[in-house]
Amino acid sequence: MKKIFFAFIVTLGIFEVHAQKEFQGMAVYESKTSTADMKNQMGKNKEITPEMQKLIEERMKGMFEKIFVLHFDRSSSVYKEEEKLDAMGGQGQGGMRMMSSMMGGGGTFYKNVKDKMYSVDKEFMGKEFLIQDSLPQLQWKMESETKQIGGYTCYKATASKPVNMSDFRNFRPKDQSKEAGKEEKKETEKKTNFMDDFELPKEILITAWYAPEIPINQGPENYWGLPGLILEVSDGKTVILCSKVVMNTKEKATIKAPKTGKTVTQKEYDEIVMKKMEELREMGNGPGGFRGMRMGR
Template sequence: MYKVIYAIIVTIASFLGLRAQEFQGMAVYESKSSTSDFKTRMEGNKDMTPDMQKMIEERMKKMFEKTFILNFDKSTSIYKEEEKLEATGQAGGGMRIMNAMSGGGGTYYKNVKEKTYTVDKDFMGKEFLVKDSLPSLKWKMEAETRVIGGYTCYKATAIKAASATDFRNFRPKKEEAKKQGTEKADDKAASDKKTNFMDAIELPKEVTITAWYTPEIPVSQGPEGYWGLPGLILEVNDGKTTILCSKIVLNPKEKIEIKALTKGKVVSQKEYDDDVIKKMEEWREMNQGRGGSSTGTFRIGG
């Protein structure tokens, strides 16, 4: 109990200190999602050569290991992937869809005072501007603490519904479920299922979130869409994804303008999700129509 009381005192003292100045901060986050399950499935696929497996592993690493920058003040923030120079246009339809669904791309603007967010998305050649209300997670405050980057952090947990448009939430299907599905299908359908990547994965209903926040930086901000705690969130464990803060700069000499972008077709989160899911189904049917993929798991080309 005394730890919680101490956290409240630190939060109040820090907040009063920030009111006397135009506060702004910058935090660097490293995001990494586990791909061990998919790697195990690839290793057991007799139709996949070592070169194919290596190529897929490298592309998945690029999708699931990224660096992001969060610029924030007392009520707003911008979260964006660190820009890197690399070749584009090499991936086919399936990889482009998964790239768009792996947590990257776009500038994520949050206004915790108004409880709204705006994020620009470039999906399959179309520009969208998703504007909606911030998700309100029911955080359970814990007394457990740890130190991250020199800051004392407190633990908080929550449960949220898994997003059908975030590929990081997907899991390989259990062998038993896949077997039952194959037994019920005819020979052709079974063959398609065997070589279609989207038929080999499933989406859990819920994801458990564990966050570590520090009252020493009393802003209700965090990476991606995470917010709502009495301090900056320095680490998030979201299912199989971990987002960890590796660097913090408070009151940098060069401040940036924190504002939402305005370019793109304005849609709600549901409207955007529906469009992505529709494209996923179209790609899935097209892939089945071609009789599977050259890799035996999913199509790398167009």
């Protein structure tokens, strides 16, 4: 009898491991970043004509509105932007890929919540990087507020998050009340970089909505750590909303970490990006006026 019981336990353990390995789900997310403050600042910059502003807005629309697909199992996931046809006919692809990367796109984002690590491959200035680091440990505050997303009852959670310096979605307009004393000096200077009106805060407030009905410790980008799949997350400027969830997908996706590129930490990658952008700015080819982004010139 003991032998039969032991065999049953072993068989049950094997079955559970197999079930965990075979289980897989898929979620589609739509990411939208507000550009109202950027449009407002461009309108104030005399160096940017209405024609230039319209061109910039058209070129950048695809960077601020993206669709991503998250494939997940019980411990890991891959999050990747849905490929689009190049509306520019191949012109300026290098600069556009660089800017897309700075706006949260590009590459394959792999998370392993069991090992609490992530890796993502990024292309920047023609070079391939492989960012490998620990997942951020956000101190989520659980709220009682609920709402429906795609038929699921979702609960609210909030947390403060240190900003990612290489993600330009994190830039916010400067507090004009603090800048008032500098206006006279600015009037005597020729202003050619409208990004001077923006700053990078140290932290941003995150609001997430998770579905306990989907007991997966996953979410879009590097968000995780809640007792249910995160179906919506917002930082006050960018909203990532799930539009479709499929559980136990028949066709299994490959969920594995990317391996291409020079291995760096997130901090090292951020420093590389910020240093290069400062160099471009000093050369007069940086984000101010977007002259260095090769947007179909």
